[in-house]
Amino acid sequence: MKKLLSLSAIAFSLSMGLTGLAQAQSAAPASAPAKAASAPAKAASAPAAAVKTAQQSKMGTCNGEAQGKKGDERKSFMKECLSAKKEAAPAAANPQQNKMKTCNVEAQGKKGDERKSFMKECLSK
Numbered sequence: 468m469k470k471l472l473s474l475s476a477i478a479f480s481l482s483m484g485l486t487g488l489a490q491a492q493s494a495a496p497a498s499a500p501a502k503a504a505s506a507p508a509k510a511a512s513a514p515a516a517a518v519k520t521a522q523q524s525k526m527g528t529c530n531g532e533a534q535g536k537k538g539d540e541r542k543s544f545m546k547e548c549l550s551a552k553k554e555a556a557p558a559a560a561n562p563q564q565n566k567m568k569t570c571n572v573e574a575q576g577k578k579g580d581e582r583k584s585f586m587k588e589c590l591s592k
Contacts, residue, residue: 566589566592569589574586
């Protein structure tokens with residue numbers, strides 16, 4: 468009885484493995500056109516990948532400036548270089564944000580339609 472159960476379990480495992488193999492083989496020809504279709508998509512994304520992001524260009528600039536530095540000196544220089552430039556960007560805040568802050572300060576005490584019309588006029592300048 469134990470042998471019969473063992474044999475049936477092995478037979479079941481083999482049949483499931485063969486079924487999975489057959490499904491994988493039948494799916495392979497169907498996925499070949501999909502791979503061929505994705506090749507142009509990858510080729511189209513290659514030029515987009517060639518364009519450097521702001522972080523990549525920043526890293527390149529700092530890396531060029533760090534020539535000759537090694538070890539901890541280079542590490543601390545790179546950290547300072549990358550963070551200093553990153554902090555400089557928020558200091559030059561969006562002009563619209565600056566305008567909004569200025570108009571908000573000037574609109575102190577105004578409420579409702581008066582504030583709405585004032586803000587509209589102030590922001591349109």
